[in-house]
Every structure is written in C-alpha cells, then in structure tokens.
Amino acid sequence: MLLRxxxxxxxxxxxxxADKLDMEVHTAFGADLMSDVLAFADSGCLLLTxxxxxxxxxxxxxxxxxxxxxxxxxxPPPETLRAASDKNIPVLSTRYILFESAGRLYEKGIVGSTQxxxxxxxxx
Amino acid sequence: xGAVSVCEQHLCEHSFPVNGGNFxxxxxxxxxxxxxxxxxxINNDVVRMAAVITYESEINIVSYARHGMxxxxxxxxHVEIEAMDEGPGIPDIRLAIQQGWSTxxxxxxxxxxxxxxxxxxxxxxxxxxxxxxxxxxxxxxxMIIHIQQGQDP
Numbered sequence: 235m236l237l238r239x240x241x242x243x244x245x246x247x248x249x250x251x252a253d254k255l256d257m258e259v260h261t262a263f264g265a266d267l268m269s270d271v272l273a274f275a276d277s278g279c280l281l282l283t284x285x286x287x288x289x290x291x292x293x294x295x296x297x298x299x300x301x302x303x304x305x306x307x308x309x310p311p312p313e314t315l316r317a318a319s320d321k322n323i324p325v326l327s328t329r330y331i332l333f334e335s336a337g338r339l340y341e342k343g344i345v346g347s348t349q350x351x352x353x354x355x356x357x358x
Numbered sequence: 359x360g361a362v363s364v365c366e367q368h369l370c371e372h373s374f375p376v377n378g379g380n381f382x383x384x385x386x387x388x389x390x391x392x393x394x395x396x397x398x399x400i401n402n403d404v405v406r407m408a409a410v411i412t413y414e415s416e417i418n419i420v421s422y423a424r425h426g427m428x429x430x431x432x433x434x435x436h437v438e439i440e441a442m443d444e445g446p447g448i449p450d451i452r453l454a455i456q457q458g459w460s461t462x463x464x465x466x467x468x469x470x471x472x473x474x475x476x477x478x479x480x481x482x483x484x485x486x487x488x489x490x491x492x493x494x495x496x497x498x499x500x501m502i503i504h505i506q507q508g509q510d511p
C-alpha cells in the first residue's frame with residue numbers, strides 16, 4: 235500500500251514528507267513505549283504512536299522506520315518536526331485512536347511488523 | 359562533540375562522550391555509529407543491533423549519570439560497544455536487569471523510556487553482555503555482536 239492510501243484511510247494530515255507519499259508500506263507497529271519499539275518493530279514499517287517528542291524520530295531513525303503516524307490527534311512540538319525533516323522521515327497526524335487506526339489499516343492489508351513476540355527475542 | 363577515531367583496514371575504534379541530563383543529545387551517538395557501520399559495509403542486522411544497544415545505553419547515561427563515554431570497536435569477527443559512565447552506579451544489578459524494574463523519573467517516562475526495558479533490550483540485542491557497577495562511582499557495560507551470526511537471516 236502507498237503511504238498516500240494510509241493517509242486517506244486515516245484521514246490524516248501530513249506534517250512532514252508530503253513528497254514521500256508514494257512510498258510503499260506493508261507492515262506497522264504501534265506503541266508509546268520507545269523501548270518496545272526498539273525491541274519489536276522492524277525496518278520499513280509504519281510506527282503508530284501517541285508520543286510526540288523528538289525521541290520518536292530518533293527511534294524511527296535507528297530502526298529505519300518508513301513513516302510515523304501520530305494517533306489521537308497529537309501534534310508534535312517544532313523540534314520533533316525539525317528532527318523528522320532532517321532525517322527525511324514522513325510524519326502524519328490522525329484523529330483516530332491507536333486501536334481504530336490499527337484496525338482500519340489491518341482491514342486494508344497492513345499487517346503487524348511482528349505478529350507475536352517470543353518469550354525472549356534475541357535475534358531479528 | 360569531541361569524538362576520537364582511529365581506523366585501519368580491519369579495525370575501527372571510535373569514542374563518543376555523552377553528557378548526563380541532556381535528553382536532546384540522546385540518540386546522536388547511535389546515529390553516528392549506525393552511519394559508521396553502514397559505511398563499512400557491515401550487515402544490516404548487525405548495524406541495527408548495534409544502533410539499538412547504543413541508543414538504550416545513551417538513554418541510560420543521559421537519564422542517570424553525570425557523564426559517560428561510548429566506545430565502538432569493529433573487528434573482523436565482531437562489533438564491540440562499551441558504555442561507561444560516572445554516576446550513582448547500580449546497587450543491585452540482578453534487580454536492574456529484571457524486566458519492568460525501573461527507577462526512572464517522570465521526565466524519562468515522558469520520553470517513551472523508563473519502563474524497565476533498557477538493560478533487557480541491551481542484553482537481548484547482544485551476543486555477549488557484561489555489566490559491572492560501583493555504587494557512587496559509575497557503571498560499565500560491554501556488549502559484543504558477532505558479525506558472522508548476524509549475516510544469517
């Protein structure tokens with residue numbers, strides 16, 4: 235699916251990366267805890283989160299996450315948008331809650347970047 | 359940021375200082391390490407493991423210590439990352455490594471960390487993990503990621 239379609243499904247506002255909406259995405263991960271994102275998300279996935287500080291962008295950059303969807307209508311501070319522009323990571327904002335956003339995307343074919351975690355995940 | 363680098367054909371060594379309390383800085387060293395390792399043609403999984411380990415280490419130093427240093431050594435067989443800090447140290451390492459155990463402040467939690475996952479993530483993303491700590495002096499982590507293993511999908 236194209237990021238453009240994600241935007242349409244979630245009725246989202248594009249805050250950064252209007253020129254990158256033709257990017258292909260197939261998987262997603264949702265969490266507000268960045269340590270969990272680091273542990274379980276995979277590169278190339280969408281990150282759905284309600285956290286808006288610049289650490290979200292750094293976390294996404296560390297993992298080569300494709301794009302960030304801020305849920306629950308969250309609007310990030312300017313330093314987060316600056317970091318996203320610097321790292322070339324698209325940021326979209328939707329007023330849907332995390333559960334609803336995930337459901338709407340799943341219904342259209344986006345799957346979890348990790349479907350079920352191992353008791354102890356050692357390898358990627 | 360005062361980084362020191364020595365590179366030869368099969369060996370690369372870099373040191374990066376990390377300031378305690380400066381949350382705006384957390385993540386910069388992992389970004390640099392990721393760029394260095396990618397530039398050396400190291401396998402993507404290994405790069406990602408190294409970046410995650412470094413990022414969580416930076417968060418720990420920024421969150422708890424006065425000052426710290428992260429060192430990267432790249433050898434033909436493995437990547438070695440050391441994170442050393444001057445700070446309060448950890449009185450009970452066994453407890454600190456336990457998933458969910460945390461002494462994080464609200465500030466740390468607002469950043470999306472501090473849920474008692476950091477040391478766990480560091481250990482899980484390393485092939486070899488060592489931790490030692492002196493209360494009142496500081497903490498030292500040493501992580502090794504095997505390059506060969508990382509090449510297996």
